[in-house]
Amino acid sequence: MATGTPSQALLCFRLRDFWNTAACLLLWCVSTLGAADVVAQGPSIPQAQIVLFTPSDVQPPPRAGYLDRLNQFGLYAEQFFHDGLTDWGYSPARKEIFHRGDDGNLSVIHVKGDLPAAGGAYKKQWISRQVHDKLKRDHGIKIAGNLYWIFVYVGDPPVRHDSYRGSGNSKDGGWAVLNYTNLPGKISPRSQMVTPLNDKLTLKGCIHEFGHGLGLPHIGPKVELGKGNTLMGPVNRIYRFHKMPDRTKAYLSEASAAILSAHPVFTGDPTARNxxxxxxxxxxxxxxxxxxxxxxxxxxxxxxxxxxxxxxxxxxxxxxxxxxxxxxxxxxxxxxxxxxxxxxxxxxxxxxxxxxxxxxxxxxxxxxxxxxxxxxxxxxx
CATH class of the missing domain: 2.60.40.10 (Immunoglobulins)
Structure with missing residues (x-):
């Protein structure tokens, strides 16, 4: 094989080969990064976030107190839904549906409203919209597709926020707005839903509205099952008023379980949720x-x-x-x-x-x- 200085034609050929290779490499990088970007922007598993909301003229209760209480609420709800789904033969992939902090505890975000409690400005359900706006602006939290359990604190009992609301579906996510009741005591994840303390804290009503946020309609009890009231059934006092059996109990109905068992917050699969x-x-x-x-x-x-x-x-x-x-x-x-x-x-x-x-x-x-x-x-x- 001859050796020596390459000719000008050979140099031009090698230069063209270099640029062709570089162009192909660049195209591969762009396409790969583009694909990664598409994956990053695809559907994500919905997260459920707990929020404490206070009007502008109301100071929240001590942080350690409401963090502990709302963690109890969240853990109870997770256990209730998990037990309800498994009781009807479903195997939810996710039990921990609420957002956790670095310490492993459920995270609670405090949002302060722009208006005072005086005058009744927060007796309407549009609290959810203001909370969404503040979460996006002040905390950089994506709202679309996620779930927000919003506890409204307007003062200690007997003062309360009476407008309980909830709405949502498996595509858009959802929200629930209800009252935060500041009372001493501890909610056990394994207690019946309608104990004296849980009743004062309106535990069933709070999880009921979160059920609406998950897309559940009202579905009443089948008393012949011996399971008591349903989560999406009547309020506790109405159930008691009609002298129904098993008045301390509440369960997830078969129809509610069928609906929730396919919700991406429980399946962990959001790929086709839209x-x-x-x-x-x-x-x-x-x-x-x-x-x-x-x-x-x-x-x-x-x-x-x-x-x-x-x-x-x-x-x-x-x-x-x-x-x-x-x-x-x-x-x-x-x-x-x-x-x-x-x-x-x-x-x-x-x-x-x-x-x-x-x-x-x-x-x-x-x-x-x-x-x-x-x-x-x-x-x-």
């Missing part, structure tokens, strides 16, 4: 079986996404009130058909039928989310 599947219920029948004294509901789904369960709410005309509707759950077979039995129905009412999808979507018509999207089937027997 999709609202096409949903159409076909060939739905609701026939009264005199022998079993039950409504037999059958139907077929037209869908474009894997379905998890079908939920049917029996909204009978003779119910005590809106918190007493009963929920039923059906699985869907390989031909997208379902059937279930509703025992001891009323003589007249309507069924509200919805699908729960594996991405957490809960819809009855494929155009909206939640109970208001239900397909309605009136009945009269």
């Amino acid at each position: 999709k609202l599947p096409t949903t159409s219920f076909r060939q739905v029948t609701a026939d009264y079986d005199r022998k079993s004294h039950a409504i037999i509901v059958r139907g077929k789904l037209e869908i474009d996404f894997p379905v998890h369960r079908v939920v049917v709410i029996d909204d009978r005309d003779d119910k005590i009130g809106g918190y007493w509707v009963k929920g039923f759950v059906a699985q869907v077979d390989s031909q997208s058909r379902f059937s279930l039995s509703i025992p001891n129905p009323g003589r007249k009412g309507q069924l509200k039928i919805l699908a729960v999808y594996k991405n957490g979507a809960f819809t009855g018509n494929g155009t909206k989310r939640g109970i208001d999207s239900a397909t309605l089937v009136p009945y009269r027997f």
Whole structure:
């Protein structure tokens, strides 16, 4: 092989080869970084954040006190949802749904309002919007898709914030606004939900509103189960007023568990949470079986996404009130058909039928989310 000084043509060739290689390398880097950026900006597992809110003229209670109390609330809620899901045969991937600090404790953010408590400025549910704005501006917290459990402190008892509200779904996240009651005592994660202390602290009401933030509708108890009231059922005093059994107990209903078991905050899988599947219920029948004294509901789904369960709410005309509707759950077979039995129905009412999808979507018509999207089937027997 000849050796010596390279020719000018050979030098030009090697230079072109260098720049071609460099260009390819640059293109690979850009595409790789772009892909990483897409992954970084993709759907994330929703986080639940606890917030203490005080009006501008109200000093919060001692920090150590409210941190301890709200940690008790959060741990109780996590245990309650986990137990409720597992009791109905689900295996939630995530139990710890609330945001933790570096010390391992649940984190609580204090947000101070712009207006005083005097004059009733904070008796309306728009507290949630102001909290969201301040969390974004002052703490750099992303709001969309996450959950916010907002405790409002306006002073020690008997002063209280009476407007309890909650709203949300598996795509957008959610919020709940309720009262922070500053009383001594400790909530045990294993205690019944309706102990004297828990009742004073409105523990069930607080978790009930957080349930709305997760997308749950009102679903009342089936007293024949011996489990007491449902989380999404009536308030404790109304349940007691009607002399219902097991008045210290509260449980997660089968229908609520079916809805939550697909929520990305519990599955840890947010990849398709933004999709609202096409949903159409076909060939739905609701026939009264005199022998079993039950409504037999059958139907077929037209869908474009894997379905998890079908939920049917029996909204009978003779119910005590809106918190007493009963929920039923059906699985869907390989031909997208379902059937279930509703025992001891009323003589007249309507069924509200919805699908729960594996991405957490809960819809009855494929155009909206939640109970208001239900397909309605009136009945009269």
